Amino acid sequence: METSPQDSVRKDWDTYFMDIAYMVSTRSRCPRRHVGAVLVQGKKLLGTAYNGAPMGVDDCSEAGCMIVEEVELTMVDSEERMVKKQRCIRTIHAEQNLLMFTDRIDREGSTVYVTDQPCWTCANMLANSGVKEIVYHRNYPKDSEKVVTLMTQKGIVFRNLAEYEPPAHSGMSVIS
Numbered sequence: 001m002e003t004s005p006q007d008s009v010r011k012d013w014d015t016y017f018m019d020i021a022y023m024v025s026t027r028s029r030c031p032r033r034h035v036g037a038v039l040v041q042g043k044k045l046l047g048t049a050y051n052g053a054p055m056g057v058d059d060c061s062e063a064g065c066m067i068v069e070e071v072e073l074t075m076v077d078s079e080e081r082m083v084k085k086q087r088c089i090r091t092i093h094a095e096q097n098l099l100m101f102t103d104r105i106d107r108e109g110s111t112v113y114v115t116d117q118p119c120w121t122c123a124n125m126l127a128n129s130g131v132k133e134i135v136y137h138r139n140y141p142k143d144s145e146k147v148v149t150l151m152t153q154k155g156i157v158f159r160n161l162a163e164y165e166p167p168a169h170s171g172m173s174v175i176s
């Protein structure tokens with residue numbers, strides 16, 4: 001089959017929905033991390049969400065990030081070390097907002113596209129949400145191992161779009 005010039009510029013579905021997730025993430029007001037998530041059922045967009053403070057409450061751009069310090073076990077030069085890490089807890093994560101603003105019946109058998117690999121809490125909630133597939137772009141190594149194990153146990157397809165490139169100006173560096 002011949003491909004027309006239009007086919008070569010036409011985006012595949014993964015790129016299309018991940019582009020939308022990145023677009024949604026630009027609404028986030030937390031300077032540490034902009035995360036966007038979209039719910040897709042049979043190529044139909046059913047919901048969008050980003051990380052942010054509860055409605056009507058000052059967000060990170062107004063009140064500053066709400067930083068907590070946590071000690072994390074990390075591999076440094078192939079040695080396990082306790083490393084102090086900072087995290088902003090002011091925001092409700094994009095995936096949690098997505099679950100709060102969509103219906104269970106719509107989520108049954110659906111796919112979530114999310115700019116970042118879900119943290120443990122979000123993955124745990126998604127595992128119980130009816131979603132059958134999660135597609136993410138940026139890695140989040142902190143919780144990766146246990147999240148992958150959970151997804152395997154639940155039979156949820158968990159895909160990383162490693163080759164994907166976000167649209168210009170929608171991405172941002174992540175403070176980890």
Ligand SMILES: [Zn+2]
Nearest residue numbers: 030060065088
């Ligand atoms: Zn913040």
Ligand SMILES: [Zn+2]
Nearest residue numbers: 093118119122
């Ligand atoms: Zn999360």
